[in-house]
Amino acid sequence: MTADGAAFRARDGGIEALLHWPGIPGDMDIERETVVEAGVSIGAALVFIAAVLVVGMQFRTNGHITGTGGLAVVAAIGFFVFLMAGVGVYFAYR
Numbered sequence: 001m002t003a004d005g006a007a008f009r010a011r012d013g014g015i016e017a018l019l020h021w022p023g024i025p026g027d028m029d030i031e032r033e034t035v036v037e038a039g040v041s042i043g044a045a046l047v048f049i050a051a052v053l054v055v056g057m058q059f060r061t062n063g064h065i066t067g068t069g070g071l072a073v074v075a076a077i078g079f080f081v082f083l084m085a086g087v088g089v090y091f092a093y094r
Helices: 006-012 032-058 067-093
Strands: none
Touching: 032 067
Protein backbone atom coordinates (compact mmCIF):
# COMPACT_ATOMS: atom_id res chain seq x y z
CA MET A 1 0.00 0.00 0.00
CA THR A 2 1.27 3.45 -0.86
CA ALA A 3 1.25 6.49 1.38
CA ASP A 4 -1.84 7.93 -0.31
CA GLY A 5 -3.85 4.71 -0.06
CA ALA A 6 -3.83 3.85 -3.79
CA ALA A 7 -3.63 0.10 -3.10
CA PHE A 8 -6.70 0.29 -0.88
CA ARG A 9 -8.63 2.13 -3.58
CA ALA A 10 -7.50 -0.36 -6.19
CA ARG A 11 -8.92 -3.21 -4.13
CA ASP A 12 -12.10 -1.60 -2.84
CA GLY A 13 -12.69 1.54 -4.90
CA GLY A 14 -14.02 0.13 -8.15
CA ILE A 15 -13.51 2.16 -11.30
CA GLU A 16 -12.26 5.18 -9.33
CA ALA A 17 -9.06 3.24 -8.64
CA LEU A 18 -8.27 3.30 -12.36
CA LEU A 19 -8.83 7.04 -12.52
CA HIS A 20 -6.43 7.90 -9.68
CA TRP A 21 -4.42 11.00 -10.45
CA PRO A 22 -1.70 12.16 -8.06
CA GLY A 23 -2.50 15.85 -8.53
CA ILE A 24 -5.41 17.90 -7.34
CA PRO A 25 -8.45 17.63 -9.65
CA GLY A 26 -8.79 20.77 -11.73
CA ASP A 27 -5.20 21.79 -11.03
CA MET A 28 -4.10 21.90 -14.67
CA ASP A 29 -2.44 24.97 -16.12
CA ILE A 30 -2.98 25.21 -19.86
CA GLU A 31 -1.26 27.96 -21.77
CA ARG A 32 -3.40 30.26 -23.88
CA GLU A 33 -1.46 29.26 -27.00
CA THR A 34 -2.37 25.60 -26.50
CA VAL A 35 -6.04 26.46 -26.15
CA VAL A 36 -5.94 28.58 -29.32
CA GLU A 37 -4.20 25.82 -31.27
CA ALA A 38 -6.76 23.25 -30.12
CA GLY A 39 -9.64 25.60 -30.95
CA VAL A 40 -8.33 26.33 -34.45
CA SER A 41 -7.74 22.62 -35.11
CA ILE A 42 -11.22 21.70 -33.92
CA GLY A 43 -12.68 24.53 -36.02
CA ALA A 44 -10.84 23.29 -39.12
CA ALA A 45 -12.10 19.75 -38.52
CA LEU A 46 -15.67 21.09 -38.19
CA VAL A 47 -15.25 22.96 -41.51
CA PHE A 48 -14.16 19.68 -43.12
CA ILE A 49 -17.14 17.80 -41.71
CA ALA A 50 -19.48 20.55 -42.87
CA ALA A 51 -17.93 20.49 -46.35
CA VAL A 52 -18.38 16.73 -46.65
CA LEU A 53 -21.99 17.01 -45.46
CA VAL A 54 -22.76 19.78 -47.96
CA VAL A 55 -21.19 17.77 -50.78
CA GLY A 56 -23.16 14.71 -49.72
CA MET A 57 -26.43 16.64 -49.77
CA GLN A 58 -25.80 18.53 -53.01
CA PHE A 59 -24.39 15.75 -55.18
CA ARG A 60 -26.64 12.77 -54.61
CA THR A 61 -29.09 11.00 -56.83
CA ASN A 62 -31.37 8.22 -55.60
CA GLY A 63 -29.44 7.98 -52.34
CA HIS A 64 -26.04 7.61 -54.03
CA ILE A 65 -23.35 10.21 -54.60
CA THR A 66 -22.71 11.18 -58.23
CA GLY A 67 -19.34 11.12 -59.98
CA THR A 68 -19.06 14.88 -59.63
CA GLY A 69 -19.85 14.50 -55.94
CA GLY A 70 -17.00 12.04 -55.59
CA LEU A 71 -14.63 14.57 -57.08
CA ALA A 72 -16.03 17.20 -54.71
CA VAL A 73 -15.33 14.92 -51.74
CA VAL A 74 -11.76 14.42 -52.95
CA ALA A 75 -11.46 18.21 -53.31
CA ALA A 76 -12.79 18.66 -49.74
CA ILE A 77 -10.20 16.18 -48.45
CA GLY A 78 -7.44 17.97 -50.35
CA PHE A 79 -8.65 21.33 -49.02
CA PHE A 80 -8.60 19.95 -45.48
CA VAL A 81 -5.06 18.62 -45.88
CA PHE A 82 -3.78 21.97 -47.18
CA LEU A 83 -5.76 23.88 -44.55
CA MET A 84 -4.24 21.85 -41.72
CA ALA A 85 -0.76 22.18 -43.27
CA GLY A 86 -1.25 25.94 -43.45
CA VAL A 87 -2.44 26.06 -39.84
CA GLY A 88 0.61 24.05 -38.78
CA VAL A 89 2.99 26.35 -40.65
CA TYR A 90 1.27 29.40 -39.18
CA PHE A 91 1.58 28.12 -35.62
CA ALA A 92 5.18 26.99 -36.17
CA TYR A 93 6.38 30.40 -37.33
CA ARG A 94 4.32 32.86 -35.29
